[in-house]
Amino acid sequence: MADCDVLFIGAGHNALVCAGYLAQAGYRVILLERRHKVGGAVVTEEIVPGFHFDLGGSAHILIHHTPIVQDLELARYGLEYIDVDPLxxxxxxxxxxxxxxxxxxxxxxxxxxxxxxxxxxxxxxxxxxxxxxxxxxxxxxxxxxxxxxxxxxxxxxxxxxxxxxxxxxxxxxxxxxxxxxxxxxxxxxxxxxxxxxxxxxxxxxxxxxxxxxxxxxxxxGIRRPRGGSGMLTQALARMIQAHGGAIIAGAPVTRILTERDRAVGAETSGGIRVTARAVVSGAHIHTTMRLLEDAPVAGQARR
Known part of the structure; x- marks a missing residue:
């Protein structure tokens, strides 16, 4: 039996949203994240003691044209948006x-x-x-x-x-x-x-x-999360965990496992091996192809 229904490679904001919907629907999800913190380019960290900075995206625009925040009830998990004007x-x-x-x-x-x-x-x-x-x-x-x-x-x-x-x-x-x-x-x-x-x-x-x-x-208009851009991805992570999902940080994926031309799991540099009914890659397409190694689909994509 597989360790989960859907395994995610990377825990950037897009992967977190996808995992959030699946977890909410009752699927068992696991996310493997290379960095020590989820969020990808939507993350806020203390770079200078006492001061937090957005390391990537700061102004949130497109998400407010979607039902994501409401569908996943992210306000329940600490997300609060502030309107910005002037833009x-x-x-x-x-x-x-x-x-x-x-x-x-x-x-x-x-x-x-x-x-x-x-x-x-x-x-x-x-x-x-x-x-x-x-x-x-x-x-x-x-x-x-x-x-x-x-x-x-x-x-x-x-x-x-x-x-x-x-x-x-x-x-x-x-x-x-x-x-x-x-x-x-x-x-x-x-x-x-x-x-x-x-x-x-x-x-x-x-x-x-x-x-x-x-x-x-x-x-x-434009909105920013109170506390920094990364509060969106932190709320997504809490929502996923509240629905039974697992997030493993500091776990760089080194290989996507395949069987009969299907992705069935992944291995990390630390020796973690996770199997799944389906695999979603939140990594760059070039990274994803490299992780597939000699799988036929990777060769076809390179050609």
Whole structure:
């Protein structure tokens, strides 16, 4: 008999959410985490004595477009969110600045103080890309079928006359999109900084959606957990444990076990061996392929 129903490699926030839903549904889950603390990039630690810092993500946005916090009853496990407004503040060497508020008109007024032409451009930018931003949210909440992707993304790019141009914009880097939309480099830099929080540089092809996501800031705003970003993942961990799940920290996985082309467990560097009916990897795809070693699926992926 397997040690659990579902084994998780890594305990970042995505793996924790998945494990939380499964544990709530009655499945036996075990999570193996390399670090001493769960959370991945959503973690808060005391780096300087007496001072806690978010080591990764700090502003929580997308989660508030989902039912996760309510479904998993995370408030019961200590999670409390605080609304943040203004959302962002961008100071510049010449003494000027832009303040981004949840209120779109107030944000445009701030931009107008240093770049009147771009204030109008920003308003048009937000209104123009709002349907696509909403479509991106909806695509995350539906199975990734071709039909759902077409409905939530392609059809949200506008009417037939401008759809090709918009699809072309999505394929570009967000730096190029911002340069083509705004004149003042300070405005470009401020919005580009927000887009860069998702990871890719402004020159990266297909990164434009990280800037085109901007309308959602003005729709849902930004919230931060009281106590730091890591309070989300700590609440998820407590919720999983309350439903019978097990989390083993300081347990780097060195190999994913396979039988007849199926993942059936994992081994750690410390000699822990866990078997499962199913395995979910919260690790990077390259790490996951390496852990699969000589399994046929890993070879197929490399090719």
């Amino acid at each position: 962002f503040f961008a100071p510049f060497p010449d003494g000027s600045h832009i303040t981004f508020w949840k209120d779109l008109d107030r944000t445009c007024q701030s931009i107008a103080a240093i770049a009147p032409q771009d204030a109008e451009a920003y308003y048009r930018f937000i209104k123009s890309w709002q349907p696509l931003a909403e479509g991106m949210v909806n695509s995350f909440l539906a199975p990734p079928t071709a039909g759902n992707l077409i409905k939530n993304l392609i059809l949200k790019t506008g009417n037939n006359s401008d759809r090709f141009e918009r699809l072309s914009a999505i394929l570009r880097g967000y730096g190029q999109v911002l340069r083509q939309t705004f004149h003042d480099p300070r405005v470009q830099a401020a919005i580009g900084w927000m887009a860069a929080q998702s990871g890719p540089p402004p020159s990266e092809p297909l990164s434009a959606p990280f800037a085109l996501w901007q309308p959602m800031y003005h729709q849902s």
